[in-house]
Amino acid sequence: MSYLIGALLILGFFAFLHFATELEFKKKIIITVTLLAVVIFATIYNKSKKTDQLHIEKIQLEYSQGKTLQCLSNTQEIDINKSAFSYSVGTQTFIGRKESKHFNLMINARACQ
Numbered sequence: 001m002s003y004l005i006g007a008l009l010i011l012g013f014f015a016f017l018h019f020a021t022e023l024e025f026k027k028k029i030i031i032t033v034t035l036l037a038v039v040i041f042a043t044i045y046n047k048s049k050k051t052d053q054l055h056i057e058k059i060q061l062e063y064s065q066g067k068t069l070q071c072l073s074n075t076q077e078i079d080i081n082k083s084a085f086s087y088s089v090g091t092q093t094f095i096g097r098k099e100s101k102h103f104n105l106m107i108n109a110r111a112c113q
Contacts, residue, residue, distance in 0.1 A: 006039055006043070010036050014032045017032065056109055059109045060087070060089075060109070063082065063087055063094075066082055068081045069112045071094065071107045071111045071113070072107075072112075073105065078107065084100035084101075085097060087109075092110070093106050093109060
């Protein structure tokens with residue numbers, strides 16, 4: 001639905017340029033295409049961020065449920081669980097607990113599956 005609204009807004013903007021300004025047709029097309037490209041790139045960026053956010057939420061949920069996660073750290077696969085790692089929400093990283101063999105090891109949550 002938002003794509004349809006975006007397309008209608010671009011079409012309305014082009015109609016405004018066409019009827020309300022004295023720009024040459026070529027310049028109107030350039031302005032419209034540039035605006036369309038900005039909207040497309042913004043949409044792609046937002047979809048990418050949403051996918052990343054959903055992945056992080058899934059990882060947080062599994063960690064909070066006590067499941068063991070598989071994460072990569074320097075091409076080494078490490079098992080992440082609540083007994084060996086704590087989770088930092090602000091940096092979205094797992095930090096090795098003092099009493100574990102992974103003390104002070106930091107692993108980005110994006111590196112987990």
